[in-house]
Amino acid sequence: MSHAVKTEFTQPKDFKFSKENMVKVELHISKYPKGKQASAVMPLLDLAQIQNGGWIPEAAMEEIGRILEMPRIKVFEVATFYTMYNLAPKGKxxxxxxxxxxxxxxxxxxxxxxxxxxxxxxxxxxxxxxxxxxxxxxxxxxxxxxxxxxxxxxxxxxxxxxxxxxxxxxxxxxxxxxxxxQTGRITSMGVKGATCLHEQAKKAGVKDAG
Ligand code: FES
The missing domain is CATH 3.40.30.10 (Glutaredoxin)
Incomplete structure (x- = not known):
């Protein structure tokens, strides 16, 4: 196996949400009662991850803490708890x-x-x-x-x-x-193809199985 691995990356100094994403940030915050804006931390982390190409830099967590008026460490706690948040680049x-x-x-x-x-x-x-x-x-x-x-x-x-x-x-x-x-199966259809209870009942010899 050839072993070509990328490990280094740099943390950007600053992070700001794009204009378009700021509209979404406001929308998420508006879903919660006044003073409870910290509840929007998860969707904001998700937005930051998408905007930053699949990972959340420390600067973004600081910016989210500033926007939601919550201690930076609380944002870090959420981001480090869930595997859906990436704190380092994970490739394209x-x-x-x-x-x-x-x-x-x-x-x-x-x-x-x-x-x-x-x-x-x-x-x-x-x-x-x-x-x-x-x-x-x-x-x-x-x-x-x-x-x-x-x-x-x-x-x-x-x-x-x-x-x-x-x-x-x-x-x-x-x-x-x-x-x-990747085998052409339609959604969660049985691996041997579509089946229905009527057919199964007929096969089993049930009277009036339709
Ligand atoms: S065990 Fe793999 S999707 Fe549930």
């Missing part, structure tokens, strides 16, 4: 692999291994060109379509195999990857 494509039991039973370890081999990095690392980062996460709530990874905190790629995951990565490089099932 952040792939979060679910490694919890149902995904593991469906082959997530082999899928992840194929991914590591293809990219030349291990879990927790970023490729030297800053394109891909691999993380592992707990259940993503899509166990029925296991194994699964989440892309940049939004899209799910499902029904992964060691073969199709490599194709997904190559398609991401050209912007052609399509989220969802």
């Amino acid at each position: 494509h952040h792939l979060q692999f679910c490694t919890t039991t149902p995904c593991w039973l469906a082959g997530s370890a082999e899928v992840l291994q194929a991914c590591e081999k293809h990219l030349g990095i291990r879990l927790g690392e970023t490729t030297s060109d800053g394109e891909f980062h691999l993380s592992d996460v707990e259940c993503l709530g899509a166990c029925v379509n296991a194994p699964v990874f989440q892309h940049n905190g939004d899209d799910f790629y499902e029904d992964l195999t060691p073969e199709n995951v490599v194709k997904v990565i190559d398609a991401m490089k050209t912007g052609k990857a399509k989220p969802g099932s």
Whole structure:
């Protein structure tokens, strides 16, 4: 495995929300009673992460503390508690692999291994060109379509195999990857195709099964 890993990054000195995002900031704050504006900390962290290309710099946490009139340490506490917030760059494509039991039973370890081999990095690392980062996460709530990874905190790629995951990565490089099932399954339809209770009942010989 070639081992090309990017580790260094610098914290920007300042962070300001864009004009467009400031409108969203005000909207989030307006959802809470006066004096309770600190409740908007989570959506503001999310906005900062999106604006900053997938990670939240310290300057952004300070700015959020200033806007919400809350101690900086409280913003840090929230940002460091949840895995959905990234406090360092995670590459252009952040792939979060679910490694919890149902995904593991469906082959997530082999899928992840194929991914590591293809990219030349291990879990927790970023490729030297800053394109891909691999993380592992707990259940993503899509166990029925296991194994699964989440892309940049939004899209799910499902029904992964060691073969199709490599194709997904190559398609991401050209912007052609399509989220969802990679075996053509429609949403969470049974792996053997659509079924309905009428058909099952007929097969079982139930009288008047429709
Ligand atoms: S165990 Fe992987 S999505 Fe639930």
